Amino acid sequence: MQDLRWPTYALRDVTLERAEPHERGGMRVIDSAGRSYLDAVNGVGCAPLGHAHPRWIAAMHAQMHLLSAAANSFTSGPQQALARRLAERFPVRDARVFLGSSGTEATEAAIKLAVRATGRSIIVAFERAFHGRSLGALSLTANTAYRHPYVRCIDESEPADPFVVAQVLRLPWGDLAAVRAAFATHGPRIAGAFVEPVQGEAGVFPATRDFLVGLHGLCREHGALLGADEIQCGSGRVGAWSAWSRIVGDDPALYPDILWLAKALGGGMPIGVCLAASELAKAMGKGTHGTTFGGNPLACAAALATFDIIESEGLLAAAAAQLPTLQALAAAEPHARVHEVRGLGAMIGVQVGRPGEQIGNEIGDRLMRDHGILATVCGGHTIRLLLPYRAGEPELHEFWQALGRALEVSA
Numbered sequence: 001m002q003d004l005r006w007p008t009y010a011l012r013d014v015t016l017e018r019a020e021p022h023e024r025g026g027m028r029v030i031d032s033a034g035r036s037y038l039d040a041v042n043g044v045g046c047a048p049l050g051h052a053h054p055r056w057i058a059a060m061h062a063q064m065h066l067l068s069a070a071a072n073s074f075t076s077g078p079q080q081a082l083a084r085r086l087a088e089r090f091p092v093r094d095a096r097v098f099l100g101s102s103g104t105e106a107t108e109a110a111i112k113l114a115v116r117a118t119g120r121s122i123i124v125a126f127e128r129a130f131h132g133r134s135l136g137a138l139s140l141t142a143n144t145a146y147r148h149p150y151v152r153c154i155d156e157s158e159p160a161d162p163f164v165v166a167q168v169l170r171l172p173w174g175d176l177a178a179v180r181a182a183f184a185t186h187g188p189r190i191a192g193a194f195v196e197p198v199q200g201e202a203g204v205f206p207a208t209r210d211f212l213v214g215l216h217g218l219c220r221e222h223g224a225l226l227g228a229d230e231i232q233c234g235s236g237r238v239g240a241w242s243a244w245s246r247i248v249g250d251d252p253a254l255y256p257d258i259l260w261l262a263k264a265l266g267g268g269m270p271i272g273v274c275l276a277a278s279e280l281a282k283a284m285g286k287g288t289h290g291t292t293f294g295g296n297p298l299a300c301a302a303a304l305a306t307f308d309i310i311e312s313e314g315l316l317a318a319a320a321a322q323l324p325t326l327q328a329l330a331a332a333e334p335h336a337r338v339h340e341v342r343g344l345g346a347m348i349g350v351q352v353g354r355p356g357e358q359i360g361n362e363i364g365d366r367l368m369r370d371h372g373i374l375a376t377v378c379g380g381h382t383i384r385l386l387l388p389y390r391a392g393e394p395e396l397h398e399f400w401q402a403l404g405r406a407l408e409v410s411a
């Protein structure tokens with residue numbers, strides 16, 4: 001059948017139909033030919049409970065019978081409850097919450113807040129960063145192929161593009177000396193520094209504690225805001241609600257000023273949120289921002305159910321155990337062509353091939369075709385696993401065995 005969608009994605013030749021049912025959420029998906037796959041793509045990290053968890057379905061079902069939509073000029077119970085839950089679980093002081101529908105929309109909210117709250121226009125972002133594809137968010141995104149038709153950085157020679165909403169200063173990842181130098185030159189114009197505590201699309205690279213704490217200190221020193229993009233690494237994926245807390249610890253003096261989430265937050269329903277300290281959120285007065293679907297009662301109910309299930313089923317601990325489990329399997333049975341197994345919790349990158357060798361796509365295809373495992377490839381060389389949080393030794397063992405065979409064939 002002809003595909004009538006825009007050709008924006010490199011398509012894999014599989015039509016997914018349903019998940020294998022499971023009382024704690026399905027971890028395997030079935031295609032239109034009836035073939036079953038272990039799903040480590042997970043809607044790119046959007047199904048932390050696996051698919052179709054019965055309690056998650058029941059919560060949405062209950063909400064569907066009450067209210068399908070509520071304009072943001074009103075409020076609704078699920079919105080209020082979700083905002084409170086977010087403020088309780090995430091490391092932002094006296095947080096106020098903007099409710100949206102996607103990751104890139106949450107990044108937009110963060111950019112607008114940083115610019116408005118400081119009255120400054122430059123945002124520091126890092127090499128290899130990914131913050132979304134809408135125009136403002138895109139200006140922070142590193143990949144020039146995604147960004148150049150629309151938005152340019154101030155350190156690039158081409159003329160500024162009229163779409164620029166905030167100017168971006170891109171700096172090397174992990175390089176505090178470069179951040180210090182940027183503040184020395186542009187300090188009074190820098191609104192904030194935005195960072196993924198674990199870079200995802202780049203190839204799964206956790207930031208060090210020293211880098212995050214140093215960045216926080218420099219922002220404080222220069223009156224700039226620290227923004228943590230936890231769209232991929234937040235919502236429990238790394239084995240704690242927040243990757244910032246997992247890496248930096250829970251000292252309120254070191255909290256970021258802005259933190260935003262999407263992906264796993266809704267358990268599969270589209271939602272994106274941005275938290276900011278209350279004194280900063282004041283800058284976002286009436287009419288400064290908005291979105292029709294944001295705070296949709298169904299999406300909020302889905303997110304609340306996701307919180308409840310993750311907590312009652314002990315899924316943070318399960319997620320935390322994934323990386324050490326795979327690293328133990330790798331140590332017991334090393335594969336010569338695996339360069340590194342890294343990440344945090346249930347956000348895992350397995351770098352394959354020699355440095356510079358881009359064999360990720362070939363191995364990803366073999367895993368799918370020959371071994372029934374779906375995984376994304378990021379950074380060109382890294383197989384990324386974003387399994388449901390409850391996945392453990394059996395699934396990781398299945399992956400590790402399959403990877404060994406896929407690497408042998410491709411050698």
Ligand code: PLP
Nearest residue numbers: 102103104130131132200231232
């Ligand atoms: N920021 C990060 C760190 C992401 O990983 C992503 C998506 O992969 C985004 C932003 C964009 O989110 P969305 O695709 O929901 O717009």
